[in-house]
Amino acid sequence: MVHRSTLGADRGHVLSKLAEPTLTFLTELTGSAPARADLWAEALTHGSMGEPRDYQRLEFLGDRVLGLVIAEWLHEKSDAAEGKLSQRLNALVSRETCADVARTIALPLHIRLGKQARDDGGAQSDNILGDVMEALIGAVFIERGFEAARAFVRKLWDQPMASGTGQRKHPKAALQEWAAGNRRKPPVYALVAREGPDHAVRFTVSVEVKGVGEASATGSSKQEAETAAALAFMQAFG
Numbered sequence: 001m002v003h004r005s006t007l008g009a010d011r012g013h014v015l016s017k018l019a020e021p022t023l024t025f026l027t028e029l030t031g032s033a034p035a036r037a038d039l040w041a042e043a044l045t046h047g048s049m050g051e052p053r054d055y056q057r058l059e060f061l062g063d064r065v066l067g068l069v070i071a072e073w074l075h076e077k078s079d080a081a082e083g084k085l086s087q088r089l090n091a092l093v094s095r096e097t098c099a100d101v102a103r104t105i106a107l108p109l110h111i112r113l114g115k116q117a118r119d120d121g122g123a124q125s126d127n128i129l130g131d132v133m134e135a136l137i138g139a140v141f142i143e144r145g146f147e148a149a150r151a152f153v154r155k156l157w158d159q160p161m162a163s164g165t166g167q168r169k170h171p172k173a174a175l176q177e178w179a180a181g182n183r184r185k186p187p188v189y190a191l192v193a194r195e196g197p198d199h200a201v202r203f204t205v206s207v208e209v210k211g212v213g214e215a216s217a218t219g220s221s222k223q224e225a226e227t228a229a230a231l232a233f234m235q236a237f238g
Contacts, residue, residue: 017037017041018034018040018041018044022110025109025110026040029105029136035143039143040139042055042057042058042135042139043055043139044110044132044135046111046112046113046114046117048116048122049112049114050114055132055135056131056135057138058134058135058136058139058142059131059134059135059138060138061138061141062134062135062137062139062141063093063138065137065141065149065153066098066134066137066153069149069150069153069154070157071085071089072150073161074088074089074092087169088165091165091170092160092161092165094130095127095130095223096224097157097160097165098129098130098133098134099125099126099129099130099133099223101133101156101157102129102130102132102133104156105156107129107132108123108124108129109123111123111128121194121201124201124220126222126223126224137152140152170227171227171228171230171231171234172226172227172230174230174238175187175209175230175238179212182212184210184212185211187207187230187233188209188210189229190206190207190208191203191222192204200220201220202218203218203219203220203221203225204217204218204225205218205219205225205226205229207226207229207230209233212237213233213236213237214233215230215236216229217232
């Protein structure tokens with residue numbers, strides 16, 4: 001039998017993991033206060049915290065929920081063939097898009113990272129941001145069900161959906177195909193610089209196709225900078 005005092009202490013420990021600004025953030029983001037603080041703390045916790053539970057299991061679930069919601073949405077909105085639908089689906093659920101959505105809602109401020117991971121720029125990593133974004137979707141699904149998760153995704157993905165994300169080939173894929181079509185070696189990306197404080201870090205990346213030329217660009221993540229560099233290269237040499 002678990003004593004009431006123990007339950008109260010455990011709940012207090014869990015709530016202490018979520019600062020008041022984070023509880024307010026989650027309430028405003030999802031439309032109601034978290035009923036299970038432990039679930040939401042798990043969704044926001046990176047493995048570098050050294051705690052028994054981090055976001056990975058919820059990310060696994062949220063990834064599947066996101067895919068289903070976006071697939072249903074695309075099927076509803078478009079009469080396009082399967083190939084075009086798949087192209088858009090892949091872009092809309094990609095790590096880059098999930099990370100962009102996470103930045104739009106200021107999620108980096110609320111991720112629970114160990115000191116070293118934070119110092120290394122983890123709060124701006126596309127991989128971490130994308131995973132935590134999916135973990136939050138998983139948390140909504142578990143606590144409130146599929147209908148709430150669908151509404152949550154549709155609200156946050158409204159801009160990427162409206163902007164046509166995925167209707168055109170990703171710049172990196174386009175550059176890869178261009179290089180192959182022109183009998184050139186694959187493009188090579190290199191990190192040129194990482195500058196600025198952790199909360200506003202900027203990455204500069206160059207891309208080169210041997211025998212053709214080089215272009216560079218800057219972004220708030222390495223992946224964003226690579227995408228922009230590929231686009232700049234295609235505009236200059238494609």
